[in-house]
């Protein structure tokens with residue numbers, strides 16, 4: 402894949418967006434993170450034996466509204482990670498709002514995969530948002546996977562959900578590329594077609610020659 406898969410991470414302030422991204426890309430959990438309005442990371446990541454160019458844009462909670470009002474922004478990306486914290490009800494409502502907004506926006510490709518992450522699952526004793534029914538078939542049915550994670554204590558699960566999102570993006574790309582290639586040239590290039598005709602014709606000539 403030449404063009405990087407572009408994933409944007411959004412959500413309310415302090416839900417752990419940077420923690421989730423840093424955990425996925427570096428395997429580390431730092432507990433304190435710089436609050437830049439926007440950070441973009443570009444990496445080549447291993448995904449099920451493939452080396453995939455990846456671009457992740459982490460948008461701070463504060464600049465979410467500015468970006469959301471830019472109608473083109475989320476509609477151009479390949480995948481969206483919407484984060485809330487399971488101990489923060491308003492953050493869940495913000496996440497819900499973003500998902501609805503993406504779905505309603507006519508410029509968005511209908512099936513842009515969305516990963517809805519309830520972060521801080523290690524704080525389940527302070528939970529105020531019900532846990533989602535996580536089911537892998539959600540990807541097939543709605544292009545949205547809702548699950549809970551903890552950037553603090555579940556590095557493998559963070560890795561798993563990002564890998565699964567990237568796989569979904571690659572799947573969609575392959576699905577949209579294949580029909581176009583076929584319709585451009587169902588039989589191959591003109592050179593290939595000429596060579597095939599010549600080969601067939603030469604067999605015919607050989608057969609005729611050998612019977613003479």
Ligand SMILES: Nc1nc2c(ncn2[C@@H]2O[C@H](COP(=O)(O)OP(=O)(O)OP(=O)(O)O)[C@@H](O)[C@H]2O)c(=O)[nH]1
Nearest residue numbers: 414415416417418419420432461462521551552553
């Ligand atoms: N207990 C717990 N704390 C977490 C977890 N993930 C992040 N935090 C903490 O939550 C706070 C905010 O994390 P950030 O990653 O800066 O959150 P953010 O959503 O990027 O914040 P903004 O940049 O303000 O939008 C930090 O103090 C983190 O240590 C987690 O899984 N569990």
